[in-house]
Amino acid sequence: MRVKGRAAGDDVPGRRPAGQSAGWDGMRLRRAAVRMVLCGMLMLRVSAAVSEPDDIRRDATVRAIERALPTVVNIATTRIVEYRDPYQDLFYQFYGRRAPVERREEPSSIGSGVLIDEEGYILTNFHVLRRASRVYVKLQDGRILEAEPLVYTPHKDVALLKVRAQPGERFPAIAFAADDDLILGETVIALGNPYGLGTSASRGILSSKARRPPVEGEPLGTQDWLQTDAGINPGNSGGPLINLRGELIGINVAVYRESQGMGVGFAIPVKQVNEALSEFFSPEVTRALWFGARVKGLHGPLVVVSVQPKSPAARAGLREGMEIETVNGRAVRGLVDFNRQITGAAEQPVRLGVREGRTRRTLEVRLVSFEELVQRRLGLRLLQLTPQVAAGFQVEPGEGMFVESVEPRGPADRAGVPARSLLVGVDGRSVGSLFQVVEVLMEKSPGDRVYLTLVVPRRLGQAFVEYRQVTVEVEVR
Structure with missing residues (x-):
């Protein structure tokens, strides 16, 4: 008996129509599965759009600000000022002398800065810190910490600070x-x-x-x-x-x-x-050691950008374009870490693992202290001016270097440089630090001439001292 409108066995559950293979069911199941996945993805998109209606506001600008914001700090500086009040004149009228001038700290200038390293190094403008006696930074989490100005370059208007933090404390870096x-x-x-x-x-x-x-x-x-x-x-x-x-x-x-x-x-x-950071994080600036190469790469890789002729770096075989990978067998993580490692053993040779193209090799360099360099080249021992010595020469601290001693029969002695005089210039440049003297000497070769400008005291009788400025020509050894 035939059922009207359907052949016997057609579309009966559990039975396959005549002439169809077993793969037909698998195809139908795969199509159904694909439809379910597509429906699920559509529902997830709709759900996300409904549950997060503000996503459209978090554009590229917002995300960039969110990434950089934790590194931005506020910088407040103070400076010492003299404060006079009306009672000082009254004190003078009654006692014939003025009362001691009171000194106070007052806010001087306020600006911003940015954290560039996890150890708390901060970059800002030099003009923000000019004439500051103390510096404070306010972090994004609200903390206020004192910071120490380390070094600056006025012609680039860049200055480097370091936060005085707890040992091991880390900060976000841009x-x-x-x-x-x-x-x-x-x-x-x-x-x-x-x-x-x-x-x-x-x-x-x-x-x-x-x-x-x-x-x-x-x-x-x-x-x-x-x-x-x-x-x-x-x-x-x-x-x-x-x-x-x-x-x-x-x-x-x-x-x-x-x-x-x-x-x-x-x-x-x-x-x-x-370029400023390459100067700041150098052995010459941080530890008064002559290395003679500039390295770039705040967070790595470290690339040599310049090498000074006849410097310790040049004598070791370091060349421009080389990449420094290790110091004494330890990998370096960036410019700050490299500077710390290379100056850690100043009296010992340092092994640098370098790569040039596909070639890797190890170079050995020995850094030279500024004191040793001046002694070796000129036969002088120079000291920073103390307030007492500066007052004796009627100058301010930082306006020269005190010649403590002269090596017998050394270059300076043969040229007539007297001990206990004041060195105020080298080759026409004013000097107030050992680094400024060494900057000139690093460019000199043995046999070159250097001109030292000196202030020489000469006692006249018991009560008077005459100060004469002279220029002496010295042959560098």
Whole structure:
């Protein structure tokens, strides 16, 4: 008996239609599974859109700010000032002498800075710290810590600080963009923490790159800086200018305003910042040791960018372009770590593991102390001026170097340099530190001449001392 409209056995559950293979069921099951997966993905998207309606606001600008913000600090400085009150004149009228002048600390200038290393090193502008007696930084978590100014370069307007923190304490550090990774017109963000009021962020575009090639020794100006239309107020000086990756591309420095025009902001380019850091984190600056090479790579890899002729680095075989991988067999994590390791054993030779192309080898270099270099080249022992010695020469500390002793029959002795005189110039350059003397000597070869400007005291009778300034020509050995 045949059922109307259906053949016997057609579409009966558990039975396969005649002529169809067992693969038919598998195909139907796979199609159903695909439909279920697609439906599930669609439902997840709809659910995410409903549960997170604010995602559209977290764009690239917001994400860049979130990445860089923990590294931005506020910088407050104080300086010592003399304070006089009306009672001092009254004291003079009654006692015939003035009361001691009271000294007070008062806020001097306030700006911003950015953490560049997990050990608490901070970059800011030199003009923010000028004439400061004490420096404090306010972190994003609200803590206020004292910081120590380490070194600065006025012609680049960059200064380096280090937070006085607990041993082993670590801080967030900003990422650096590549030196020349700048796109004209790209979105940039100026960050700061002005006046201790909290975070400030302004967005604009990169309006102009540096307009001229760098001139060695020349102070930087608007032609050397990055230009942006992002608002940079005075309190943002020293803060970072970042790209949409949250990477530092410059240090905010100034804003230019015409009386009727819009603000034009400027920032020190990251390339100039890296050059300053190569000088800051060098054995010459941190430990008064002559190495003779500049290395770049704050967070690695470490690349040699210049080598001074006849320096310890040059004699060891270090060349420009080499990559330094290890110090005494230990891997280096960046410029700060390299500087710490290479100066850790100043009296012993240091083994540097370097790579040049595909070739790896080990070089041995011995750093030379500044005292040893001056003694070796000139036969002099120089000391920093104390306030008492400076007062005896009627100068301020930092306005010369005291000649403590002269090596018998050494170069300086043969030229007539007297002991206990004051060295104030070398080859026409004013000197106030051993580093400034060594800067000249590092460029000299044996047999070259150097001109020392000295202030020589000569006693006239019992009560008078005459000070004569003389220039002496000394042959460098």
